[in-house]
Amino acid sequence: MKRTVDALDGPALEGQRALVRVDFNVPLDEGRVADDTRVRAAMPTISWLQSRGCRVILMSHLGRPKGKHVSSLSLKPVVSVLEGHLGAPVAFMEDPTTEAAVQQTRRMKRGEVVLVENVRFWPGEEANDAGFAGMLARLGDIFVNDAFGAAHRAHASTAALARIVTPAVAGFLMAKELEHLGKALGEPERPFIAVIGGAKITGKIDVIEALLPRVDEILIGGAMACTFFLAMGFEVGDSLVERDRVKTARDLLSQADGKLIVPGGGVVAKKLASDAETKAVSRDQVEPGWAIFDIDPATATDFTKRILGAKTIVWNGPMGVFETPPFDAGTFAVAHALAEATKLGATTVVGGGDSAAALADAGLQNEVTHLSTGGGASLEFLEGKPLPGVEALNDA
Numbered sequence: 001m002k003r004t005v006d007a008l009d010g011p012a013l014e015g016q017r018a019l020v021r022v023d024f025n026v027p028l029d030e031g032r033v034a035d036d037t038r039v040r041a042a043m044p045t046i047s048w049l050q051s052r053g054c055r056v057i058l059m060s061h062l063g064r065p066k067g068k069h070v071s072s073l074s075l076k077p078v079v080s081v082l083e084g085h086l087g088a089p090v091a092f093m094e095d096p097t098t099e100a101a102v103q104q105t106r107r108m109k110r111g112e113v114v115l116v117e118n119v120r121f122w123p124g125e126e127a128n129d130a131g132f133a134g135m136l137a138r139l140g141d142i143f144v145n146d147a148f149g150a151a152h153r154a155h156a157s158t159a160a161l162a163r164i165v166t167p168a169v170a171g172f173l174m175a176k177e178l179e180h181l182g183k184a185l186g187e188p189e190r191p192f193i194a195v196i197g198g199a200k201i202t203g204k205i206d207v208i209e210a211l212l213p214r215v216d217e218i219l220i221g222g223a224m225a226c227t228f229f230l231a232m233g234f235e236v237g238d239s240l241v242e243r244d245r246v247k248t249a250r251d252l253l254s255q256a257d258g259k260l261i262v263p264g265g266g267v268v269a270k271k272l273a274s275d276a277e278t279k280a281v282s283r284d285q286v287e288p289g290w291a292i293f294d295i296d297p298a299t300a301t302d303f304t305k306r307i308l309g310a311k312t313i314v315w316n317g318p319m320g321v322f323e324t325p326p327f328d329a330g331t332f333a334v335a336h337a338l339a340e341a342t343k344l345g346a347t348t349v350v351g352g353g354d355s356a357a358a359l360a361d362a363g364l365q366n367e368v369t370h371l372s373t374g375g376g377a378s379l380e381f382l383e384g385k386p387l388p389g390v391e392a393l394n395d396a
């Protein structure tokens with residue numbers, strides 16, 4: 001267990017400069033923030049610190065500028081979004097490595113908020129450089145990490161910094177993520193089912209292997225199912241497959257002890273388009289020239305039944321190409337099943353950027369127990385890997 005920011009509550013907190021690592025890696029559209037979900041997710045920690053009289057210095061990465069100043073990846077567009085949520089002006093810090101930056105934080109009044117420029121503009125960030133972390137450390141008296149989405153990276157603002165500034169604690173979003181994901185893995189109410197889909201088996205083998213001994217069943221969907229079909233001896237036409245992973249899929253099936261539930265069929269088409277001719281076929285009937293773009297309705301019904309019978313469900317990866325209807329049907333069926341299971345008292349946890357987007361498309365983002373804000377981080381957590389950004393924080 002890691003120490004959480006509310007453990008610091010008390011008069012001593014007043015006037016402290018709270019250096020907060022947030023995940024403001026927001027989508028930009030022509031210089032504007034296209035979706036402020038991540039900003040909103042950080043608000044509980046920011047507001048709490050303000051209410052305790054802290055001066056709040058926010059840092060984040062945005063995109064992959066690779067250690068250089070890339071204007072299109074500046075965090076400046078986030079300033080007005082923050083101001084909207086806080087109802088107060090927010091200052092911007094161009095360069096956190098200067099003496100002027102330190103002075104800027106010293107001049108701040110209690111409750112004021114400053115946003116630091118994209119920390120990945122400096123090569124020391126991704127190098128987890130102690131020198132760069134040391135410069136960031138001069139900007140704050142306490143360190144709060146609320147960037148769960150970046151916790152799987154050992155970078156200066158997530159890892160090295162936490163070893164320099166004391167105290168170094170988890171923010172509320174980070175704590176919530178760790179609690180929900182930890183509970184699902186640690187003490188799941190059974191039956192415990194994982195639903196794993198998405199494009200590639202490669203990125204998800206580790207999570208399947210890690211989850212197999214813990215779960216009662218893993219339901220497989222997405223393009224990944226096609227590689228399993230090949231491993232089972234079926235033809236998959238033009239479906240997206242990883243031929244070099246067929247043996248891996250076969251190994252997983254043989255060690256799974258019947259726990260891997262592969263779709264009985266798919267929805268196929270000759271091209272990926274909404275106006276394409278489609279048909280549902282069983283997995284031994286995929287003809288050359290056709291590709292599987294979704295699980296078939298019979299599998300969707302079967303998966304729904306299994307999900308509704310479970311007490312803990314973890315979902316990562318869409319069942320089909322949900323971006324192109326009608327191939328969103330299987331994914332939406334799973335999304336609705338999770339929402340329904342939640343109503344029936346099950347604990348449901350969704351991770352993965354595209355799965356989160358699909359859940360939002362279905363309007364069900366508030367109908368599950370926990371929707372993780374960290375795609376890669378949640379996956380690595382489920383794989384049982386230690387997250388450097390979490391490890392570096394003080395223990396409770």
Ligand code: ADP
Nearest residue numbers: 198199222223292293317320321352353354355
């Ligand atoms: P997440 O971000 O939730 O972890 P992934 O990134 O692994 O999910 O996979 C999401 C992508 O997988 C989506 O863009 C979706 O279109 C694609 N996908 C799912 N099923 C198929 C399929 N049968 N064929 C091709 N692509 C698929």
Ligand code: MG
Nearest residue numbers: 352353354375
């Ligand atoms: Mg993805």
